Amino acid sequence: MSDIRFDGKVAIVTGAGGGLGRQHALELARRGAKVVVNDLGGSMDGSGGGSEASHAVVEEIKALGGEAIANGSSVTDDAGVARMVKDTMDQWGRIDILIANAGVLRDKSFSKMDLPDFEFVLGVHLLGTVKPTKAVWEIMREQNYGRIVCTTSSSGLYGNFGQSNYGAAKLGIIGFMNTIKLEGQKNNVHINAVSPVAATRMTEGLMPPAVLEKLKPEYVTPGVVYLCSEEAPTGCILTAGAGAFALARIVETEGVYLGEDGLSAEEVRDNWAKITDETGQKAYFAGGEQGQKFFRKMSGG
Template sequence: MADIRFDGKVAIVTGAGGGLGKQHALELARRGAKVVVNDLGGSMDGSGGSSAAADAVVEEIKAMGGEAIANGGSVTDDAGVAHMVKQTMDQWGRIDVLIANAGILRDKSFAKMTMEDFELVVNVHLMGTVKPTKAVWDIMREQNYGRIVVTTSSSGMYGNFGQSNYGAAKLGIIGFMNTIRLEGQKNNIHINAISPVAATRMTENLMPAEILEKLKPEYVTPGVVYLASEEAPTGAILTAGAGAFALTRLYETEGVYLGEGGLSVEEVRDNWAKISDPAGQQAYLNGGEQSGKFFRKMQGG
């Protein structure tokens, strides 16, 4: 089979000044894409800002013979996002790929977390995915082509102590993806999620050095670039780390119909084993499929 290429395509990668985003930007450039390297250049908690990181990645891409421009805007700022998209269109006239990777951490137990820290993390991760997606959406619709990769986390899908803000944002991204996947299909817009396990400045204090060495960001990037390619599926949640790849799905059990007459709390309790029985569980492709199951059960199916 032929190599996956991005010749003639334009990609925006947010949070691309280092870590995962940098590796995604470099690999896209190696494969022929023109790349917008977006990075606010702030600290891990979102404070501060500098264009130096994005500029350095752009120079690295140019040194390998690629084309790239830097953008230092915040993904939470409407004007900044609009400027990034205008800058891209003025430079190259199209946008084929968006990789929404930017993020920050403000970890604390929920008891100790301030609402400011909660709202800021949700704003950067969730709205910092929604706003760039909204800004490129009509462009991709008019082109009848687009590939969007959003970044989720096991903290959202399974939980992680001290990350209620981060986890809420990361699972919110999946809910966002699940709907715009349906809305984008008629215009050949595919959207997928990556759930990375990687050594970045966001994880460097959480694991021993010998483990971090095996979790290089570049081991995640092949999965991301595949999800950004013409051959990509849509609606997939790809988990990647240390060279391993797996697909995450949300499953629902078949459940049990308890009827309407005399329905009580105790009936739910007494049938919990049947409700939670994994036999016949299913991953649904849209909310209507799940509703269909409930209608079937009402009719005795």
């Protein structure tokens, strides 16, 4: 099969001043894409800011013979996001790829977490995915082409102590993706999510150096690049780390129909084993499939 190329394509990568975003931007550029390197340049908790990091990655791309421009907008700032998209369109006239990678951490157990820290992390990760997507959405629809990759996390999919804010945001992104995948299909706009395990400034204090060495960001990037390609699926959650890749799915058991007469909490309790039996469980592509199952079971199917 032929190599995956992005010649003539334009990509925006948020949070691309370092870590995963930098690797994504560099690899897209190596494969022919013109890249907007977005990075606010703040600290890990989102404070401060500066565009030096994004300019450094642009210089790396130019040294490879590629084309890139830097952008220092915050993904939570409506005007900044609009300016990023306008600058891209003014420069190259199209936007084919968006990788929503920007993120922050403000970890604390829920009992010790202040609500402003919850809201801030939710804003950067969830609205920081929604706002750039909204800004490029009609451009991609009118082109009848677009590839969006958002960044989720095992903290959202499965939970992690001290990350209720981060986990809520990261699973919220999946809820967003699950509707957008349906709305984008007729215009060939595909959206997927990556759940990475990688050595970045967000994880460097959590694991020993020997383990971090096995978790280089560049071991995640091949999966992201595939999700940016013309052959990409839509609505998938790709987990990636250390060169390993897997698919995460939300599944629902077949369940049991208990009827209406005499329905009670005790009936649910007494049938819990049947309700939770994993035999025949499925991952639905759209919410209506759940309702279809319930109507089928009501009819005796």
